[in-house]
Amino acid sequence: MSDEGQTGLESEHNNPRHIAIIMDGNGRWAQKRFMPRAMGHQSGVKAVREIVEYCAQQDIEVLTLFAFSSENWRRPQEEVSLLMNLFMGTLQREIEKLKNNNIRLRFIGDRSAFSESLQNMMAEGEALTRNNTALTLIIAVNYGGQWDLCQAFRKITEKILAGELSKEDINEQLINRYLSTAGLPEPDLFIRTGGEQRVSNFLLWQLAYTEMYFTDTLWPDFDRESLEDAIKSFKGRQRRFGHTGEQVLSRSVKFNF
Numbered sequence: 001m002s003d004e005g006q007t008g009l010e011s012e013h014n015n016p017r018h019i020a021i022i023m024d025g026n027g028r029w030a031q032k033r034f035m036p037r038a039m040g041h042q043s044g045v046k047a048v049r050e051i052v053e054y055c056a057q058q059d060i061e062v063l064t065l066f067a068f069s070s071e072n073w074r075r076p077q078e079e080v081s082l083l084m085n086l087f088m089g090t091l092q093r094e095i096e097k098l099k100n101n102n103i104r105l106r107f108i109g110d111r112s113a114f115s116e117s118l119q120n121m122m123a124e125g126e127a128l129t130r131n132n133t134a135l136t137l138i139i140a141v142n143y144g145g146q147w148d149l150c151q152a153f154r155k156i157t158e159k160i161l162a163g164e165l166s167k168e169d170i171n172e173q174l175i176n177r178y179l180s181t182a183g184l185p186e187p188d189l190f191i192r193t194g195g196e197q198r199v200s201n202f203l204l205w206q207l208a209y210t211e212m213y214f215t216d217t218l219w220p221d222f223d224r225e226s227l228e229d230a231i232k233s234f235k236g237r238q239r240r241f242g243h244t245g246e247q248v249l250s251r252s253v254k255f256n257f
């Protein structure tokens with residue numbers, strides 16, 4: 001790197017390949033405006049559109065958005081139904097646009113809890129965009145990091161019982177292959193909007209070495225400039241993966257994730 005003032009830390013990585021976001025603060029955004037929480041969720045969809053568009057333009061490979069957690073069923077019934085309807089309506093409206101913009105759509109989470117029509121629409125959205133090659137957009141719905149690990153362990157156990165795997169085969173790579181994020185790069189950058197600093201059962205295993213970024217900005221206000229700030233913060237960090245800073249600077253170490 002020939003840039004004056006370049007410490008070497010910034011140059012270690014460029015854009016994150018995979019950004020994972022907990023989109024939080026819709027309810028408070030609405031409450032601040034004396035509006036029903038529903039309005040916050042609706043405005044949240046607009047923010048999703050802007051962020052997806054931005055990531056596609058910036059050649060981000062994967063964007064994972066936490067839309068509904070396995071714990072969000074605990075909300076009042078009206079809010080849960082509203083979120084389901086909003087989800088279904090948005091999908092219906094946006095699928096064609098995703099298809100035409102070369103965005104590959106995928107869902108992670110336990111779909112069995114959803115209505116048949118919603119499950120069909122999700123499968124259709126995935127099928128229609130399967131061969132797209134720009135951004136992979138992952139929507140986490142009825143997702144929980146603990147659920148993801150449980151479903152992986154269940155499948156691995158089945159294989160062991162069937163004699164197709166042995167317990168010695170269990171290692172980090174194998175578990176990765178059974179998680180719902182199999183085949184995707186690990187998230188490089190985690191963002192949580194809305195001021196809370198917790199993981200709320202999002203990607204637990206996958207966040208092992210992810211850079212964390214928390215902002216007070218409420219999700220409906222999170223725009224491309226806000227994302228640029230987060231990416232700038234990411235680019236200024238030195239990722240060590242257990243090595244020393246000196247090792248990283250001397251570039252004697254090749255990271256493999």
Ligand code: IPE
Nearest residue numbers: 023024025026027028029067
């Ligand atoms: C995030 O916003 C959206 C979902 C969890 C579906 P919230 O609805 O959690 O907003 P706050 O945290 O109440 O402000």
Ligand code: IPE
Nearest residue numbers: 022023024066067068069200
């Ligand atoms: C996390 O937000 C889940 C989503 C954004 C979908 P919550 O608002 O549900 O998280 P907690 O319950 O405050 O931790």
Ligand code: MG
Nearest residue numbers: 024025026194
């Ligand atoms: Mg919240």
